[in-house]
Amino acid sequence: MAFEDRTLVCKDCGKDFIFTAGEQEFYAQKGFTNDPTRCKDDRAKSKQQKMERQTEITCKNCGKTDMVNFKPRNPEDILCNECFMKQRDTVHSAHRSTEPGTDTPETASSEKSDEADKSMEEEKPEATPDNE
Ligand SMILES: [Zn+2]
Ligand SMILES: [Zn+2]
Numbered sequence: 001m002a003f004e005d006r007t008l009v010c011k012d013c014g015k016d017f018i019f020t021a022g023e024q025e026f027y028a029q030k031g032f033t034n035d036p037t038r039c040k041d042d043r044a045k046s047k048q049q050k051m052e053r054q055t056e057i058t059c060k061n062c063g064k065t066d067m068v069n070f071k072p073r074n075p076e077d078i079l080c081n082e083c084f085m086k087q088r089d090t091v092h093s094a095h096r097s098t099e100p101g102t103d104t105p106e107t108a109s110s111e112k113s114d115e116a117d118k119s120m121e122e123e124k125p126e127a128t129p130d131n132e
Helices: 021-030 040-053 081-098 113-123
Strands: 006-009 016-019 055-058 065-068
Touching: 065 081
Parallel strands: none
Antiparallel strands: 006 016, 055 065
């Protein structure tokens, strides 16, 4: 079956664009069943925007490069997703295992932190810096 150039309307800019026979063939080969909804310009634009939103980082822990979806405040001091997850887990378990008394407000889980903060606030004596 031969492909023929078709004129489609870009949903982004509303302009007509040509869905060429070559492109249609390419789409068919890839198994894409949907027509493109955007002209070449807008497709390139959205691709670029996606790339811009991603930032390549080098993990300070394992040295692996990774892509993140945000602009890191400290690009030098960042972990890849994997190490970030690992570190988060470690911090959590370390807090629990190293503290002898597990009932101190500081080690309370974040779910209880509201309550803990409140009780800490109430128990705090009305000390002034002069008392030290
Ligand atoms: Zn367009
Ligand atoms: Zn890492």
